[in-house]
Amino acid sequence: MNKQLLLGDEALAQGALDAGLSGVYAYPGTPSTEITEYIQAAPEQKERAIHSRWSANEKTAMEAALGMSFAGKRALVCMKHVGMNVAADCFVNAGITGVRGGLIVVAADDPGMHSSQNEQDSRFYGDFALVPIFEPSNQQEAYDMAYHGFDFSEQTGEPVLMRLVTRLAHSRAGVERLEPQAPPTLAAVEDARQFVLLPGIARRRYHALLEKQADLLKASEESPYNSYVDGNDKSVGIVACGIGYNYVMENYPDGCPHPILKIGQYPLPRKQLMKIATDCDTLLVVEDGQPFVEKQLKGYLGNALRVKGRTDGTLPPDGELTPDNVARALGLHNEPLYHVPSLVEMRPPAMCEGCGHRDMYTILNKVLRTDFPSHRVFGDIGCYTLGAGAPFHALHSTVDMGASITMAKGAADAGIYPAVAVIGDSTFTHSGMTGLLDCVNEQADVTIIISDNETTAMTGGQDSAGTGRLESICAGIGVEPEHIRVVVPLKKNYEEMEQILREELAYHGVSVIIPRRECIQTLARKKRNK
Numbered sequence: 001m002n003k004q005l006l007l008g009d010e011a012l013a014q015g016a017l018d019a020g021l022s023g024v025y026a027y028p029g030t031p032s033t034e035i036t037e038y039i040q041a042a043p044e045q046k047e048r049a050i051h052s053r054w055s056a057n058e059k060t061a062m063e064a065a066l067g068m069s070f071a072g073k074r075a076l077v078c079m080k081h082v083g084m085n086v087a088a089d090c091f092v093n094a095g096i097t098g099v100r101g102g103l104i105v106v107a108a109d110d111p112g113m114h115s116s117q118n119e120q121d122s123r124f125y126g127d128f129a130l131v132p133i134f135e136p137s138n139q140q141e142a143y144d145m146a147y148h149g150f151d152f153s154e155q156t157g158e159p160v161l162m163r164l165v166t167r168l169a170h171s172r173a174g175v176e177r178l179e180p181q182a183p184p185t186l187a188a189v190e191d192a193r194q195f196v197l198l199p200g201i202a203r204r205r206y207h208a209l210l211e212k213q214a215d216l217l218k219a220s221e222e223s224p225y226n227s228y229v230d231g232n233d234k235s236v237g238i239v240a241c242g243i244g245y246n247y248v249m250e251n252y253p254d255g256c257p258h259p260i261l262k263i264g265q266y267p268l269p270r271k272q273l274m275k276i277a278t279d280c281d282t283l284l285v286v287e288d289g290q291p292f293v294e295k296q297l298k299g300y301l302g303n304a305l306r307v308k309g310r311t312d313g314t315l316p317p318d319g320e321l322t323p324d325n326v327a328r329a330l331g332l333h334n335e336p337l338y339h340v341p342s343l344v345e346m347r348p349p350a351m352c353e354g355c356g357h358r359d360m361y362t363i364l365n366k367v368l369r370t371d372f373p374s375h376r377v378f379g380d381i382g383c384y385t386l387g388a389g390a391p392f393h394a395l396h397s398t399v400d401m402g403a404s405i406t407m408a409k410g411a412a413d414a415g416i417y418p419a420v421a422v423i424g425d426s427t428f429t430h431s432g433m434t435g436l437l438d439c440v441n442e443q444a445d446v447t448i449i450i451s452d453n454e455t456t457a458m459t460g461g462q463d464s465a466g467t468g469r470l471e472s473i474c475a476g477i478g479v480e481p482e483h484i485r486v487v488v489p490l491k492k493n494y495e496e497m498e499q500i501l502r503e504e505l506a507y508h509g510v511s512v513i514i515p516r517r518e519c520i521q522t523l524a525r526k527k528r529n530k
């Protein structure tokens with residue numbers, strides 16, 4: 001078959017398409033977004049009417065995909081790592097229900113926090129849910145694992161968690177495609193006992209899941225993605241997971257002198273681990289993210305001193321692995337070939353000139369700083385989070401999607417006045433609406449600003465689930481219509497914006513102010529594409 005130059009995300013997407021995918025369900029999040037965008041643009045999407053519309057959040061995506069699997073079809077769920085926290089309720093229980101059509105859940109982790117608020121390692125979720133995990137070391141494996149992963153999911157009856165990291169998701173390599181398959185014809189689930197997790201049934205299913213672990217372990221031990229290659233220098237054996245394998249091999253262009261165990265499928269292949277532990281004096285674990293394997297290995301081997309990695313400082317405890325820090329851990333001398341000129345060094349992002357969020361913050365700061373010195377502003381996640389930095393310094397918190405409204409409520413409950421929440425339109429429909437219901441039910445004294453740019457701008461301008469309906473959603477949740485105020489954030493409207501803000505701050509109940517102006521990036525893109 002032909003070879004294509006693909007991002008890791010794209011390779012995975014193409015693998016899923018070639019495996020007879022029926023639907024992708026996802027909420028955008030770097031570095032996972034390109035998987036769904038690739039499927040949306042693929043010719044197969046139109047030919048086979050593959051579901052590819054964005055979901056409102058990761059939980060709804062996970063649940064819809066499980067429903068598609070229930071119906072006997074192959075489904076893919078994609079999210080960034082923190083999305084796993086949102087999807088976790090369904091994800092963990094999907095291990096217990098099991099699946100019918102193949103189900104692959106992709107969690108794209110972001111070690112180094114290029115665009116995230118933490119660097120949690122999704123492999124812990126797979127372990128927690130007792131489901132198999134695939135971790136590709138390169139783009140070809142991302143393709144192969146997606147292509148074969150649906151079969152594996154159907155054979156084991158379990159969802160497969162596929163863990164990517166930013167460098168793999170966002171770099172390109174040549175990928176060899178396999179023969180495209182038609183979607184399998186599996187009947188929908190008929191036996192209600194599988195999916196009805198009443199305690200009596202759930203106990204039986206959980207027991208069966210525990211018993212299945214022996215088969216999953218055997219599959220890992222026989223997996224083509226887990227391989228042991230011997231080496232002469234047995235002073236150190238290397239256990240290299242996912243992209244970590246690439247970083248090791250980059251340092252040994254003529255072949256690795258040490259025994260090396262490459263890990264791409266979990267649960268960990270015990271036999272190979274015991275072999276490398278027996279063969280070598282010490283072990284170095286090279287894994288991007290948290291010391292998931294390292295800690296398990298210490299548990300297996302008992303003698304913690306023999307296992308080196310992120311927990312003992314041989315590799316840095318946080319941030320990304322790189323070929324350089326892996327070289328140092330291997331005791332290799334490694335001088336960078338080039339020094340990065342300061343012009344291209346990392347700089348903090350900033351809101352675009354002309355962005356409506358800027359006008360919103362200009363007025364918010366003006367009113368709060370002059371008249372309400374004890375104010376607190378609870379922020380959320382999106383382009384407007386950049387209001388925390390210069391020149392606005394407007395936010396006192398940013399924790400997780402939706403937390404602006406609920407944290408403002410808790411602070412208001414504790415007597416803070418005014419308690420203001422700033423949230424974007426997509427984040428509001430992702431996980432702000434339920435918090436708004438809490439506010440309405442208790443008539444909390446909060447002023448909520450939904451800064452509506454009619455898109456999901458931060459992740460590249462995907463459709464936003466509530467566009468055109470935010471006022472009716474707020475009214476439906478129970479906000480009084482006279483306290484739902486819409487304004488166009490432009491300089492010419494500053495006086496009106498200021499007045500509305502003062503009126504709603506003076507109201508001791510739930511107010512929603514919606515400054516609405518289209519994102520200048522999506523607007524420019526529309527004009528270019530006309």
Ligand SMILES: Cc1ncc(C[n+]2csc(CCOP(=O)(O)OP(=O)(O)O)c2C)c(N)n1
Pocket residue numbers: 027028029030080082083086381382383384401423424425426427428453455456457458459464
């Ligand atoms: C749980 C979770 N899912 C996804 C993301 C990625 N993400 C960050 S901000 C954002 C959406 C922002 O959209 P919106 O609230 O409309 O604000 P905008 O960027 O358009 O200003 C997304 C999807 C995340 N940080 N956390």
